Amino acid sequence: MNFSQSAQLAKRLDWVESTGSTNSDLIAAATADSAAYPDFSVLVTSEQTAGRGRSGREWQAPAGSSLFVSVLLRPTAVAATQFAWLPLIAGMSMANAISQFAGSQRAQVKWPNDVLIGDKKVCGVLSELLPDASGVVIGAGVNVFQSLEQLPVETATSLAVEKITIESLDDLLAAYLKNLRLHMNDFIALAGELGATDLHEQISMTCSSIGREVRVLLPNNQQFVGKAIAIDSIGRLVVQNESETRSVSVGDVVHLRHN
Incomplete structure (x- = not known):
């Protein structure tokens, strides 16, 4: 080929x-x-x-x-x-x-x-x-x-x-x-x-998870449900719900619904 x-x-x-x-x-x-x-x-x-x-x-x-x-x-x-x-x-x-x-x-x-x-x-x-x-x-x-x-x-x-x-x-x-x-x-x-760079912004803009309600399936078989609000300075997904905010480094993300 x-x-x-x-x-x-x-x-x-x-x-x-x-x-x-x-x-x-x-x-x-x-x-x-x-x-x-x-x-x-x-x-x-x-x-x-x-x-x-x-x-x-x-x-x-x-x-x-x-x-x-x-x-x-x-x-x-x-x-x-x-x-x-x-x-x-x-x-x-x-x-x-x-x-x-x-x-x-x-x-x-x-x-x-x-x-x-x-x-x-x-x-x-x-x-x-x-x-x-x-x-x-x-x-x-x-x-x-x-x-x-x-x-x-x-x-x-x-x-x-x-x-x-x-x-x-x-x-x-x-x-x-x-x-x-x-x-x-x-x-x-x-x-x-x-950090707050153009590359970080480009990655964030391409990431469809941000702004979505998500379920994060964690390696310890736990789940965390919330809204994905950002990617932090080291590439973790920041997920927030009414009780807490977590920065997720490892886990499977399921998009729950459209905004």
Whole structure:
């Protein structure tokens, strides 16, 4: 498959016809030979047989129906404590890329790592730290060509279902990499300290969770229901109800209703 546009944007780009998981493969390769895999090395496929999302959830799709891409990021000037921003930056980058092809439709990010069109998931993002903490691999899987019948759940959608046309996977990947590089340059220039910055505002504006009533499913099997009011200075979702305000760093967010 031809990824000539995308190859010009990556330090290294490898295409495989099929693999278990692009994240696992890129982590293993970068760990075995770090010099051969610099910042912004990319691995891409259209078929994953052992893909996974957050919390190890299985993620598979019919062969050739999706774009699966993993990007190695080595933001050496940024403290690891700021890496929580990376899934949000990647999600925003993919949302912006999809929106370029979507006409009046707008893709947005559900905190922390899902890209939605309307209220339906079109892309998921998974970030994983290298074993030596020298970098992070950001994986993204986009439902591109699936029909409605091929989608695994009612809450999912695809570019085809939404009637969003792309000429090639290379066009979509190149748009994503351009956006990701742009936002990562800003992130690194700020040393990950987003605070009250333009990048923080852009992420907040792309996040459809803000302003919504949400249910947060916490790792300890507890739930917290309230209104998502902001993303704080280290990427946590701030949720408020009548009794308290919490800043959530880990958890699944369910959008309860439209405003």
